[in-house]
Amino acid sequence: MSSSTNPLWEYFHRGEKQNSAQYETWCKGCVKYYLDKEQRELEERIRNEDEAKKYQEQQKAFKEACIAAGSVRGEETAFITHLLGSHRNKTQQECLHASDEAKVEAKRQREQGTSSTVHAQGKTTALKCQISALVDTPGSLSEPSSSPASKKLRQTHLKTYNALQMPFSDSEVEALQAQALRAQVSSKSPETLFEDQEMLKFIGMLRKEAIHIMPTAKVLGGRLLTAAAATVEKKLEEILRGQVLGMS
Numbered sequence: 001m002s003s004s005t006n007p008l009w010e011y012f013h014r015g016e017k018q019n020s021a022q023y024e025t026w027c028k029g030c031v032k033y034y035l036d037k038e039q040r041e042l043e044e045r046i047r048n049e050d051e052a053k054k055y056q057e058q059q060k061a062f063k064e065a066c067i068a069a070g071s072v073r074g075e076e077t078a079f080i081t082h083l084l085g086s087h088r089n090k091t092q093q094e095c096l097h098a099s100d101e102a103k104v105e106a107k108r109q110r111e112q113g114t115s116s117t118v119h120a121q122g123k124t125t126a127l128k129c130q131i132s133a134l135v136d137t138p139g140s141l142s143e144p145s146s147s148p149a150s151k152k153l154r155q156t157h158l159k160t161y162n163a164l165q166m167p168f169s170d171s172e173v174e175a176l177q178a179q180a181l182r183a184q185v186s187s188k189s190p191e192t193l194f195e196d197q198e199m200l201k202f203i204g205m206l207r208k209e210a211i212h213i214m215p216t217a218k219v220l221g222g223r224l225l226t227a228a229a230a231t232v233e234k235k236l237e238e239i240l241r242g243q244v245l246g247m248s
Contacts, residue, residue, distance in 0.1 A: 008079040011102035023074035029097035030069035080106045173213050181224040191217035
């Protein structure tokens with residue numbers, strides 16, 4: 001099963017290519033574990049920062065989480081060993097942070113691989129006999145080069161994982177949409193500002209997932225504007241209350 005179709009790739013972040021065939025990867029469960037450990041402290045630290053600074057700090061936190069999690073060699077056997085532990089090395093236990101779905105898939109592939117090994121020697125012997133027969137037939141040795149066995153060794157093109165694809169947390173979505181309202185009002189732009197295709201393309205270049213959370217005109221002129229008005233009204237009440245107390 002190629003790396004482009006093996007379901008186990010869904011449970012690992014893909015990084016840069018380490019050699020001609022393998023990528024550096026990180027278990028998504030482990031990375032999430034280390035991100036969550038520092039999430040509250042990170043949110044407190046960047047609460048009052050601008051969006052550019054928040055983005056830089058989030059990227060830094062993601063990289064630090066990857067380092068803490070440790071990388072895994074980007075191939076099927078390494079994935080299975082990380083998720084389920086090693087049969088040979090008892091000190092390497094199963095991953096404590098991976099999802100149940102990831103472990104179920106890894107177990108299925110491990111059992112499938114074990115059952116396939118039972119017939120491996122017979123198949124190898126049969127293949128040797130076929131090759132021996134082909135040696136005596138001129139021109140026939142070129143055919144096995146296009147056989148399925150050779151195709152399995154071909155490395156398909158894989159898209160490198162990019163930190164720009166990180167999803168937003170609920171608190172980040174709320175903060176970004178509130179800032180979007182302020183930007184629209186301050187620039188005196190129409191409420192359809194973040195529905196414009198060119199604007200969405202630009203935002204997507206900064207961070208891919210951002211285009212999915214940009215508010216529509218309905219959201220800008222409705223829920224966000226109502227929430228902003230409520231915030232202003234609350235602050236105004238506090239100011240007026242302070243003035244009344246001062247006069248008394």
